[in-house]
Amino acid sequence: MSNASPDTLTGPAAALNTHRSGTRAMLARNAEAFVIPAAAVMVGLGAFSAFLMALNKSPLAFFRAIYFGGFGSAFSIDNSLTHASPLLLTALCVALPARLGLVIIGGEGALVLGGLAAASIALPLHGLPYFVVLLMMGIAGALVGGIWIGIVGALRYFRGVNETIASLLMAYIGIAVMNQLIEGPLRDPASLNKPSTYPIGDAYRIGDIPGMQVHWGLVAGLVACVLSWALIERTTWGFAARVSGSNIRAAQIQGLPVGKLILAFTFIAGAFAGLAGMIEVAAVQGDANASLASGYGYTGILVAFLARQNPLAIIPVAFMLGAIDASGSLLQRHMGLPDATVQVLQGILFVTILFSDTLYGRIKWLNPDLWTRAQS
Numbered sequence: 001m002s003n004a005s006p007d008t009l010t011g012p013a014a015a016l017n018t019h020r021s022g023t024r025a026m027l028a029r030n031a032e033a034f035v036i037p038a039a040a041v042m043v044g045l046g047a048f049s050a051f052l053m054a055l056n057k058s059p060l061a062f063f064r065a066i067y068f069g070g071f072g073s074a075f076s077i078d079n080s081l082t083h084a085s086p087l088l089l090t091a092l093c094v095a096l097p098a099r100l101g102l103v104i105i106g107g108e109g110a111l112v113l114g115g116l117a118a119a120s121i122a123l124p125l126h127g128l129p130y131f132v133v134l135l136m137m138g139i140a141g142a143l144v145g146g147i148w149i150g151i152v153g154a155l156r157y158f159r160g161v162n163e164t165i166a167s168l169l170m171a172y173i174g175i176a177v178m179n180q181l182i183e184g185p186l187r188d189p190a191s192l193n194k195p196s197t198y199p200i201g202d203a204y205r206i207g208d209i210p211g212m213q214v215h216w217g218l219v220a221g222l223v224a225c226v227l228s229w230a231l232i233e234r235t236t237w238g239f240a241a242r243v244s245g246s247n248i249r250a251a252q253i254q255g256l257p258v259g260k261l262i263l264a265f266t267f268i269a270g271a272f273a274g275l276a277g278m279i280e281v282a283a284v285q286g287d288a289n290a291s292l293a294s295g296y297g298y299t300g301i302l303v304a305f306l307a308r309q310n311p312l313a314i315i316p317v318a319f320m321l322g323a324i325d326a327s328g329s330l331l332q333r334h335m336g337l338p339d340a341t342v343q344v345l346q347g348i349l350f351v352t353i354l355f356s357d358t359l360y361g362r363i364k365w366l367n368p369d370l371w372t373r374a375q376s
Helices: 011-054 059-071 074-098 107-125 130-159 163-182 217-234 236-246 248-253 258-285 296-306 311-326 328-335 340-359 368-375
Strands: none
Touching: 011 059, 011 340, 059 074, 059 311, 059 328, 074 107, 074 130, 074 217, 074 258, 074 296, 074 311, 107 130, 107 163, 107 258, 107 296, 130 163, 130 258, 217 236, 217 258, 217 311, 236 248, 236 258, 248 258, 258 296, 296 311, 296 340, 311 328, 311 340, 328 340
16 A cells, blocks of 8 residues: 655545545635634623623523524514514625725614605605605615715725724714704604604505515515625626725725725615615604614624625524514513613624634634645
8 A cells, every 4th residue: 555645646546635635625614604603602602691690690591581582483483584684784784895894883874864764755755656655765765874884985985084983973973863853853743752753654664574474674685685695796896896805905906996896885885774774664663763773783783793794694693683682572571681681692792703703714624724834
């Protein structure tokens, strides 16, 4: 039997060895994208369990309540899908600019302003056909949200303003503008305890998917994720964005339109968040009010990071986070925990996911490049 090393093999044996090495390398790279986030989630859940025990609460009872509240019945699943619907769109507001190396965390501002714009434009259109009004509401919400996040992209490209800080500040400004308008010139005088705009009317509400208690916004979010994946993975613009995200200086030297990419991707990202606001108005709230600022834009950040900015991976992650959000009322009734407990869990998970980013490429058995260095 030959004792030749893999480097000295020739002919069919060398080809077979090369094939096996390539397969192992591919499996290792694919495993890295799953193993590291999964490990980060487990660490986060362990830290949160310690937090619960410090409050003299049972972690097992907590996670059991999350399971029953999010997945325990057909109603629970429908409720989880309803909560996941806006998360699909707000996560895209983070994931698309991330392909250019931009960290946008201001989707909440685009969502509330998109919802406000949709509610406002519906009022003068009363009497027009259903689909015309919904189309105009969608265009208004997407346009306002796109402009709002597009401003962040413009500040980043033309003035070098940090997009993370700018988008966060723009979110606060957007929420303040919404509150000012719904408590001022756009307020319905009949909304006494909870200031809101005039209702859009039942005739223009988005209904439920047949056989489910989930509105059609879920389908819009799923379609948006698939289209975003196609944009990134199957178009020249997506390829240019990936190249620019890897090395923006090299992309500029190669003549790629970095400025146009930043403006286009931030606008599309904001449009998705604005569309989420429109759907919340047309399917859930019926008008624009302070409940639009319910944190979907911020939870979308966690969804995008857990999904590693992959539009298709956003779908199951949004469902998981939607289930956690949906179980909040059950936690209050059965364990006496406030809604903020769910936010603590999300915050801990976010920190562990951010920390796990430092591990990519550093674990030997998940990085084929380190195999080659070790052999040399």
